[in-house]
Amino acid sequence: MVDQKELSKSNILIVDDNPTNIVLLENVLEREGYTNYTSTVDPREVPALYDAEDFDLLLLDIRMPHINGIELMRMLHDRIQDDYIPILVLTAQTDQKTRQEALQAGAKDFLTKPFNFWEIILRIRNMLETRYYYKRQILRAETLEAEVRTRTRELYETQLEVVRRLGRAGEFRDNETGNHVIRMSKVSEIIARGMGLDEHTCELILNASPMHDVGKIAIPDSVLLKSGPLDPEEWEQMKTHVAVGAEILGDHPSEIIWTASQVALYHHEKWDGSGYPEGLRGENIPLVARIAAVSDVFDALTSERPYKKPWTMDAAVEYISSESGKHFDPQVVDAFIANLSKIVEVREAFPDS
Numbered sequence: 001m002v003d004q005k006e007l008s009k010s011n012i013l014i015v016d017d018n019p020t021n022i023v024l025l026e027n028v029l030e031r032e033g034y035t036n037y038t039s040t041v042d043p044r045e046v047p048a049l050y051d052a053e054d055f056d057l058l059l060l061d062i063r064m065p066h067i068n069g070i071e072l073m074r075m076l077h078d079r080i081q082d083d084y085i086p087i088l089v090l091t092a093q094t095d096q097k098t099r100q101e102a103l104q105a106g107a108k109d110f111l112t113k114p115f116n117f118w119e120i121i122l123r124i125r126n127m128l129e130t131r132y133y134y135k136r137q138i139l140r141a142e143t144l145e146a147e148v149r150t151r152t153r154e155l156y157e158t159q160l161e162v163v164r165r166l167g168r169a170g171e172f173r174d175n176e177t178g179n180h181v182i183r184m185s186k187v188s189e190i191i192a193r194g195m196g197l198d199e200h201t202c203e204l205i206l207n208a209s210p211m212h213d214v215g216k217i218a219i220p221d222s223v224l225l226k227s228g229p230l231d232p233e234e235w236e237q238m239k240t241h242v243a244v245g246a247e248i249l250g251d252h253p254s255e256i257i258w259t260a261s262q263v264a265l266y267h268h269e270k271w272d273g274s275g276y277p278e279g280l281r282g283e284n285i286p287l288v289a290r291i292a293a294v295s296d297v298f299d300a301l302t303s304e305r306p307y308k309k310p311w312t313m314d315a316a317v318e319y320i321s322s323e324s325g326k327h328f329d330p331q332v333v334d335a336f337i338a339n340l341s342k343i344v345e346v347r348e349a350f351p352d353s
Contacts, residue, residue, distance in 0.1 A: 007128045008033040011054060015072070016061040016090070017041050021113075025059060025120075032121055043067040050079050056131045057124065060107075062091040062098065070098075073105035080106070084134045086127035090115065156256065179350045180299055181210040186346045187295035194335030195291075204259050209292045211260035212267045215245030227306045239276050242268055259288055267292040270327045282329075290329040294320060294336050297327070298343070303352060313344065
């Protein structure tokens with residue numbers, strides 16, 4: 001049983017067009033320790049009162065001018081349909097039709113006027129106890145939901161940190177600063193936003209794209225760091241890094257890891273179908289991989305590598321534009337060009353030196 005001190009904190013609304021009845025009810029409540037109540041003789045005021053306060057119990061007359069009790073409960077239906085608000089109907093009408101309409105409108109209990117004091121006190125207490133347990137259950141559910149959200153976020157952050165660390169590990173193989181993965185992921189996000197993708201997808205691309213070259217961990221230094229052109233055998237060996245990356249990431253159901261796996265496996269596919277490893281064409285290539293392809297190539301062109309000097313910004317942009325519809329998705333290229341100033345800022349903020 002709930003302690004009476006707890007119940008006495010309940011917020012009660014009294015609605016009755018007869019001031020005498022209101023005074024009587026207020027006296028009954030005060031005698032039992034209930035002091036948190038609001039009263040009105042005008043039922044038209046009730047919707048605004050409900051919007052302004054959180055009531056635990058409604059003591060409601062049925063026969064009133066302007067709006068009767070049943071009409072009022074129907075008006076309140078939209079406000080309380082997702083909540084449990086006990087409504088105790090106080091009425092002199094005892095016919096079956098009135099009781100049926102009141103129950104259908106939302107009444108939880110009835111008390112016939114004139115009523116016994118002991119009876120109304122017990123009914124009020126019973127209904128407030130139900131309200132108390134309901135609110136406690138809601139609070140418990142909200143607390144549990146908050147804990148689940150926290151644990152889910154912690155799990156996501158852990159997965160994200162693993163993704164970031166692996167991405168940097170792969171990049172350190174041929175780029176000692178590791179800033180390529182930072183620039184590439186931020187440029188991928190800029191392109192995604194430029195294409196109008198939703199916030200969740202943009203964040204996903206930002207966090208998953210650093211894993212694009214994780215498979216380079218398996219490529220020998222003699223191939224990965226070779227200062228001259230790769231021979232055919234070495235090139236075939238280099239191309240295996242996409243499948244290795246996907247194998248490292250696996251088919252885990254985590255959204256970020258699955259997305260990273262898609263980027264790792266398909267970021268060397270080409271719009272015209274001439275890429276690898278599967279020769280996918282057009283929109284058959286996952287969008288995240290099409291976006292990563294542009295940002296990866298652009299950053300690779302403008303960065304120094306053991307086998308080349310960095311291209312100028314203008315030359316790299318011209319190349320990206322010329323490959324629209326061939327190597328790259330034209331819509332991705334358009335978003336890249338439209339947001340070039342932001343992309344240049346990323347390049348300058350995270351240099352290799």
